[in-house]
Amino acid sequence: MFSLSKLSPSITDMIRFDHSHMMVTFHQYTRDKPPSVKKALAETICTAVDIHAKLEEELFYPVMRQLTSDERVMAKSEPEHDEMRAVIALLRRTDPHSPDHDRLVLDLMRLVIHHVADEETVLLPQAEQMLDKDTLSDLGAKMTKRRLELLTPEAGKIAKDTVVGIAGSTAAVALGVAGAIFAVNKFRKSSAHS
Ligand SMILES: [Fe+2]
Ligand SMILES: [Fe+2]
Numbered sequence: 003m004f005s006l007s008k009l010s011p012s013i014t015d016m017i018r019f020d021h022s023h024m025m026v027t028f029h030q031y032t033r034d035k036p037p038s039v040k041k042a043l044a045e046t047i048c049t050a051v052d053i054h055a056k057l058e059e060e061l062f063y064p065v066m067r068q069l070t071s072d073e074r075v076m077a078k079s080e081p082e083h084d085e086m087r088a089v090i091a092l093l094r095r096t097d098p099h100s101p102d103h104d105r106l107v108l109d110l111m112r113l114v115i116h117h118v119a120d121e122e123t124v125l126l127p128q129a130e131q132m133l134d135k136d137t138l139s140d141l142g143a144k145m146t147k148r149r150l151e152l153l154t155p156e157a158g159k160i161a162k163d164t165v166v167g168i169a170g171s172t173a174a175v176a177l178g179v180a181g182a183i184f185a186v187n188k189f190r191k192s193s194a195h196s
């Protein structure tokens with residue numbers, strides 16, 4: 003019998019996909035874009051960072067905390083997410099015509115780059131050293147399931163962002179919808195052959 007977890011990408015690869023998709027969306031935000039597009043891009047970025055942080059806190063960090071005796075590695079992760087959430091809250095309230103909007107997007111990008119570099123150089127390699135492939139895939143499947151739950155209320159927002167001029171696929175990719183749908187389809191196909 004096939005299980006979704008055996009076919010799922012590992013949780014560490016999913017985290018890397020999220021990171022690169024967030025960076026791609028940051029790079030689409032430029033000063034010369036119309037304010038409505040800036041707002042839509044910022045909203046996509048905010049939601050993507052928000053959901054990603056939540057997924058890590060619920061599914062990845064607790065596992066890592068049990069594995070590592072080095073407290074320092076984990077100690078700053080959640081406070082850094084909180085810093086991002088503070089900037090996200092300000093950004094969501096800021097008018098896209100204002101220069102503050104551009105500045106806050108840059109502030110958020112700086113925080114994300116710094117945090118992601120630590121995760122990719124320390125935390126993810128550690129997880130891959132300490133956990134076997136099945137466990138990493140199983141956690142990946144749990145992440146997909148939880149992502150779909152968290153995304154349900156965001157579906158309307160994705161449609162709205164498409165209307166104001168950013169490609170719907172940009173939002174879908176940044177939020178990890180594309181990856182989640184891919185994983186589910188792969189599972190369905192395999193089940194059909196079994
Ligand atoms: Fe993180
Ligand atoms: Fe991350």
